[in-house]
Amino acid sequence: MELHELRCAIAVADHRSFTGAASALHLTQPAVSYVVRKLERELGVELFRRLGTGTRLTAAGEAFLPVARDTLRNADRIEETMAEITGVISGRLEVVAPRTLVARMARIVGAFRQQHSGIVVDLIDAEGDMTVLEHLRSSRCELGFLRLSPLPNDLEGERVADEEFVAVFPPGTELPPGDDVQLEELAQCPLIAPPRATRNREAFQQIFTEHGLEIHIVAESAHPESILDLVWAGAGASLASLDTAAAVSSHGVFARRLSPPIVQKVHLASRAGELSPAAKAFRALVRSHQESTTSAG
Secondary structure, rough: OOOOHHHHHHHHHHHEEEEEHHHHOOOOHHHHHOOOOHHHHHOOOOOEEOOOEEEEEHHHHHHHHHHHHHEEEHHHHHHHHHHHHHOOOOEEEEEEEEEEHHHHHHHHHHHHHHHHHOOEEEEEEEOOHHHHHHHOOOOOOEEEEEEOOOOOOOOEEEEEEEEEEEEEOOOOOOOOOEEEEHHHHHHHHEEOOOOOHHHHHHHHHHHHHHOOOEEEEEEEEEOHHHHHHHHOOOOOOEEEEEEHHHHHHHHHOEEEEEEEEEEEEEEEEEEEEOOOOOHHHHHHHHHHHHHHHHHHH
């Protein structure tokens, strides 16, 4: 078994097709198919079901994938550790964050890249915290930003930030004077929410349910930016992260802090165990960013 075989199999799993994997790896589709078939013969199992519209992991493939990711990451870690000894950190780092946190995390990634130009950072936006958990537990990503408190027992990490959610209203909405708005006042408005049967929708509704409030949802969208577009268009009010709302305040959508406030703790999490040199450097930068923000406040 060779590392390039693992890379091909992982790419097929990530892209759910041999064609997509070939494009990502800059290889031909027959070449990727040949390598994966060779790997399956070596292992004595079928890793993928070949479908007309792509591929799907078999049970053996599901068990193989996290082990393959760990094997590749450990191989990369050897190279990174040797580079670290010479004072040059290099390699690849996969970081996952919920969509509402991606803009803030992008600024951290930008600062990180300025310090460590030899590291390629893959910042993945996830639908919500449960998707972040899946990426961490499957070894798809080494680090993840999570809004769960406390962290699950199989993860370790530390609180690095807070994410505040605010009420956002269409232009021209008349509200009582003051800097804050009561959550029950927001609940009385037509609301725009994440799609039904999604984890984000459950989290959205739970905010109101915990305070004994019923809500009337008039529109749905999976993307925070699209929700704000709908608010701006006058379809209704909604919740948004303070960072996201601030980015569109110039477009006429206006935000009010909520009473009681809705603030979630953000942790930088990873699976238990030794981190790669790139992940250690990223965690150190996040810590320094947190310390500078705290001292400035």
